[in-house]
Amino acid sequence: MKDTLTIEEREDIEIDLLLQAIYSVSGFDFRKYMRSSIKRRVENRMRLDHIRRISGMIEMVLYEKGYVEKLLKDFSINVTEMFRDPDFFKAFRMNIVPLLKNLPEIRIWHAGCSTGEEAFSMAIILKEEGLYDKARIYATDMNEDVLRHAEKGILPLNRMQSYTKNYLHAGGNQEFSEYYTTDYQYAYLDPNLLKNIVFFQHNLVTDGSFNEFHIIMCRNVMIYFTSELQTYVNQLFYDSLCKDGFLAVGSKETLHTSSFSEDYEDFDAKERIYRKL
Incomplete structure (x- = not known):
């Protein structure tokens, strides 16, 4: 042969x-x-x-x-930054935060959180909007090393200038420098920002749902998945969202071409924020 x-x-x-x-x-x-x-x-x-x-x-x-x-x-995909895509966080602050204010508690899942920058950004928004004390942020990743790093709340000092610009563009209304202290090499986040964030290992491919959430953030993760795996993960998210819950995906991701297109409404089509029907 x-x-x-x-x-x-x-x-x-x-x-x-x-x-x-x-x-x-x-x-x-x-x-x-x-x-x-x-x-x-x-x-x-x-x-x-x-x-x-x-x-x-x-x-x-x-x-x-x-x-x-x-x-x-x-x-493991570890590309992240604080207030990444500032227009997204601005839209979140303006359009979703008001809908959270009447909830007795707020549960948010950052899936594929990497070293935690987006979870830290969420904590800052909730703090500024007076919601952080009743919120719990679950930040998960498959990579244990990045999770151990995230738990410390330590950021490279040379990134803080660009993070400050992102924060202001995202609608930040405080002095960003109030949220951290520095030495010659690193910025150390205020421990009060970390108190309601839970970091732990979770693999989207093999692990199941672990709570019911008002918001699930999984941005710029599923672009690395085949369509079959995307369907599996979207089912996991759908099962994990409460009624009228929000799913936020990355700018290059969409539910429109998935089997779940009829299960969500476009809450903010530009920023890829969907609301469970």
Whole structure:
């Protein structure tokens, strides 16, 4: 029988086997992530570790202690900043916050929170609007390392100038510097901002619902998922939202092309904020 497989087809087979090995060893499932994103991260790790073939990486996952954890860090998406996309947070403050004021308690889930910047931003908005004391923010990620970092509330000092601009653009009405102290290298958030944020590990691919929420934020995460996985995660969010709850996704994400398009109304189409019907 003639072998007609191309190099690309062989690499696709190897990636399938690599992701299966990672799942078998760690329980973390990347088999339904967008293949282009995974392939870029695999190729980068191969360059760093001077590995010629993906099959060599599979062997290291199976037999080299600690190697799978290295790959899990590579695959985790950790791009974030405070008040990222300021127009979104401004719309949230102006249009959703007034609807929260009559609630006896407010439960918010930041799914895929990375190092916590968006959760910190939410805490600031709620504090300024007099709602923080009755709010609980659940900030989750699959990556335990970023969660441990987030819990400390420590930010790079060289990012604070751009964060201040974002905050003001997002409708901030205080001196942003009141929310942190500094040394020569870092900014340390006011501990009062952290008191109602709970950071813990949750994997959107394998873990289920853990509460009922008024708001779920999952912005710029599902762009890395296949359509099948997006459907699964959207079902998780739908099941986790209370009646009239809000789901916020990223600027490049939408529910319009999903099977859930009839289950939500466009509360703010521009900022990708949907309300459960």
